[in-house]
Amino acid sequence: MAAEVLAEAGARVAVYDRMPSVARKFLMAGRGGLNLTHSEPMDRFAGRYGKRSAVLKPALDAFTPRDLRAWADSLGAETFVGTSGRVFPKAMKASPLLRAWLNRLEGLGVVIHLRHDWRGWDDEALLFDTHDGPLRVAADRTILALGGASWPRLGSDGGWMPLLESKGVEIAPFRPANAGFTTQWTQHFAEKFAGEPLKNIALSFGGKTVRGEAMLTRAGLEGGAVYALSGPLRDAIASYGHADLMIDLRPDMNAGQVASKLGRASAKDSLSNRLRKALNLSPAAIGLVHETKASDIKAVPLRLSAMQGLDRAISSAGGIRFEAVTPGFELKALPGVHAIGEMLDWEAPTGGYLLQASFATAVTAARDVLADT
Numbered sequence: 001m002a003a004e005v006l007a008e009a010g011a012r013v014a015v016y017d018r019m020p021s022v023a024r025k026f027l028m029a030g031r032g033g034l035n036l037t038h039s040e041p042m043d044r045f046a047g048r049y050g051k052r053s054a055v056l057k058p059a060l061d062a063f064t065p066r067d068l069r070a071w072a073d074s075l076g077a078e079t080f081v082g083t084s085g086r087v088f089p090k091a092m093k094a095s096p097l098l099r100a101w102l103n104r105l106e107g108l109g110v111v112i113h114l115r116h117d118w119r120g121w122d123d124e125a126l127l128f129d130t131h132d133g134p135l136r137v138a139a140d141r142t143i144l145a146l147g148g149a150s151w152p153r154l155g156s157d158g159g160w161m162p163l164l165e166s167k168g169v170e171i172a173p174f175r176p177a178n179a180g181f182t183t184q185w186t187q188h189f190a191e192k193f194a195g196e197p198l199k200n201i202a203l204s205f206g207g208k209t210v211r212g213e214a215m216l217t218r219a220g221l222e223g224g225a226v227y228a229l230s231g232p233l234r235d236a237i238a239s240y241g242h243a244d245l246m247i248d249l250r251p252d253m254n255a256g257q258v259a260s261k262l263g264r265a266s267a268k269d270s271l272s273n274r275l276r277k278a279l280n281l282s283p284a285a286i287g288l289v290h291e292t293k294a295s296d297i298k299a300v301p302l303r304l305s306a307m308q309g310l311d312r313a314i315s316s317a318g319g320i321r322f323e324a325v326t327p328g329f330e331l332k333a334l335p336g337v338h339a340i341g342e343m344l345d346w347e348a349p350t351g352g353y354l355l356q357a358s359f360a361t362a363v364t365a366a367r368d369v370l371a372d373t
């Protein structure tokens with residue numbers, strides 16, 4: 001995105017990526033439908049970045065969710081607003097959009113160099129490891145967009161951290177964000193229900209309730225509703241060694257409605273059959289009631305013991321501290337070098353907020369470079 005803004009203004013731009021092809025994480029995001037952004041009002045949207053809302057707001061204002069939709073539309077990837085307010089391309093995947101985007105960049109003269117692993121600087125020059133040995137590249141300006149540290153096999157492994165730290169850039173350690181959690185399932189439950197969704201549920205923790213969906217995994221629980229609570233859950237586990245999540249399996253009914261439906265069910269039926277017939281609970285939800293020995297399907301307690309690691313997290317918290325960059329995302333310790341996207345120390349839930357902030361910081365950094373040249 002930064003390359004596009006710069007090249008459109010007439011700059012000569014080269015992009016270097018260590019992988020054999022670009023945008024692997026973007027393509028992976030496409031597997032889930034490519035949730036580009038969200039349609040809610042800007043104040044609520046910006047609030048999703050928590051403590052970083054204020055510092056990201058100017059970038060979000062400079063490249064808004066509406067701008068992102070217009071950009072996708074201009075590449076032939078017409079977008080729509082889903083029932084949850086999330087914005088997706090109609091094709092529900094990333095590859096056609098990426099193809100059109102790469103064509104546009106090529107037309108603008110952007111040159112992409114693959115299998116170039118950035119290793120820092122040699123004097124003033126950028127230093128890359130390539131198949132043909134080390135390569136030194138002189139650049140007037142550099143924008144680093146090396147990503148965070150989740151899903152390292154897609155290219156971003158946070159390996160840049162010590163390189164920048166040694167230059168005096170202040171960095172907060174990486175932690176998983178939007179990741180699943182571990183719990184102690186019995187072997188029987190894990191074998192029977194891993195991979196099964198819990199649909200139309202509500203999860204509560206620390207005074208916050210989120211409606212949505214979760215996925216039972218061998219080790220615990222993951223999915224949108226879990227990710228939305230993952231920051232507070234992660235912090236509670238760090239402080240107390242565990243976090244007690246409450247699951248409401250029928251949030252669309254109140255306790256009285258649940259009791260009366262169950263009361264009308266035949267006493268001869270087993271509990272499982274009553275839950276299925278009277279409340280229409282899925283086998284996985286019924287299994288969970290038995291597994292946790294819950295007495296109330298609107299308050300099924302689940303003790304979470306750990307957050308899953310960076311290797312499977314959707315995104316990472318931590319990265320370059322905002323104190324270390326100017327409002328245009330130029331590194332104070334390294335004038336002429338900007339950093340954008342998940343390299344910066346912000347986090348947000350899933351819902352399109354991750355790509356939106358990555359794109360918005362790219363646009364702001366590119367404009368900052370242009371204003372300075």
Ligand SMILES: Cc1cc2nc3c(=O)[nH]c(=O)nc-3n(C[C@H](O)[C@H](O)[C@H](O)COP(=O)(O)OP(=O)(O)OC[C@H]3O[C@@H](n4cnc5c(N)ncnc54)[C@H](O)[C@@H]3O)c2cc1C
Binds near residue numbers: 157352358
């Ligand atoms: C499974 C999954 C699903 C997701 N779904 C969504 C979604 O639907 N909506 C959403 O908003 N977000 C989603 N995200 C998050 C989103 O993809 C990221 O927030 C976004 O891609 C971050 O962009 P970035 O440019 O900062 O980093 P990245 O996309 O990680 O790009 C960084 C690039 O830098 C390259 N690189 C790293 N180090 C070096 C080096 N030393 N030398 C050369 N190149 C290097 C990498 O190869 C990579 O190409 C998803 C993430 C995952 C893992």
